[in-house]
Amino acid sequence: MLRDKAVPLYYQIETILRRQILEGEFLPGSNLPSEDMLAESFQVSRITVRQALSLLEQDGLIVRQRGKGTFVSQNARSVESPKLTGQMEDLISMGIKTTTKVLDLSMQEVSERIGDRLRLGKAAKVLRIEKVRMVEEEPFSYVLNYLPPDIGEKITADDLVTKPLLMILEEKLGIRPIEAIQSIEATIADAVVAPLLQVRVGEPLLKAERTVFDEHQRPVEYVWVLYRADKYFFTVKLERRRSRDSVGWKMK
């Protein structure tokens, strides 16, 4: 067994099993080897195997059933989307196939709404970035980014043409965005954005607002986006909150 201090065993095992599932070595509906068998073949303890499996379960790749075994999920499905999906990873990798037109990049007084989202004081300034993202020569979305002053002052227009913003934060500034709270609603194109997105006034648009947080839960970016409804939809997995009745507890 290859030991690598930098990468935990359970993570290595998860990676291997994930690849095997995605590449079809284990087919949807089929059962995985039992935990004992996996522990044996990887030469680790069962707890470590379970740690790996629970990651796969969280991602919905496998389903575990007591007394029966562990099965590859029917939803271990490849991306079905003809458009683009809006998961965090896509937002990052999106830079690959898209070009960005920066319309504005300037430090501005913070509005109450933005300041609230970024947890800034009233007198603070923010970097405002206005841009249009193009996918295959067609306008795709109209984006407003707002960044706290200490982060914003380190970002230049040159950065933006080459890389997506989240990648700049990570690689240039050492900020690790790991979480975002996003809300989505429907709206229609007005006279201002319609020409920018090359649609008629009144066409449907998907509006998303999100605040992005780093590992310390500091807000590092607030984003306001309008997507063309014909080019974008958003997919999520909803999970029911585990519900089990609990009982009282006595401290000893």
Place this chain on the structure above:
Amino acid sequence: MLRDKAVPLYYQIETILRRQILEGEFLPGSNLPSEDMLAESFQVSRITVRQALSLLEQDGLIVRQRGKGTFVSQNARSVESPKLTGQMEDLISMGIKTTTKVLDLSMQEVSERIGDRLRLGKAAKVLRIEKVRMVEEEPFSYVLNYLPPDIGEKITADDLVTKPLLMILEEKLGIRPIEAIQSIEATIADAVVAPLLQVRVGEPLLKAERTVFDEHQRPVEYVWVLYRADKYFFTVKLERRRSRDSVGWKMK
């Protein structure tokens, strides 16, 4: 310490800590007792405490930092939404404040699209339910439900007026819906739905499609919904996929 065979220790501990956080006994940003201390006061092993904490971490209530401690999340925030949020729980509890007008309830031939989503054969039938949900006397959403025949045949119109569908599935049929895949896009009201939702043609609507699965990953319901944009938005937490470079592995 109270032992209850029916409820795992880690789950009891999670419940207690969750309540303490939500009720403000631990304030956002403050640190929780260390894992060792929690293990001591609950009189359980540290592993069991960690299991409880990892549930809270998954739900975003706490943040753990190696070498520093465990902290209550800044986002342990109560519902901010003036409208309704679209999480699975809401869909269930929604019945409380809403009334439902059933426009149609009938067994029909399955279309290819629906059959595909519910994993049914070509000749299968489905129960189709068409309804309008009202919130405080105002139309809120236009909903089409499709259910597999064996489930659908057990549902009557009477059921629907009293309880939300998911609750019927659970209480009357013993089906436990635990997961759904949902996609969301923007559209506008056409001449058919505009009067039903009491909006003008051309007003923005949020369109959601979702397939609901039970614990065995069987699709138990397919739903197609149009929401009035002025009454509904959807909030989600996005999480960045953990990314760590992994290395090769040698089987022993």
Place this chain on the structure above:
DNA sequence: TAGTGGTCTAGACCACAAT
């Protein structure tokens, strides 16, 4: 009864942050 996943323990060592 045999096999599976679910829960739990006691103990160990490590990496990281603060002092």
Place this chain on the structure above:
DNA sequence: TTGTGGTCTAGACCACTAT
């Protein structure tokens, strides 16, 4: 150096499913 969370072990017993 001390205290924290991160990883890992070996072993135990339980609950559920299938035979």
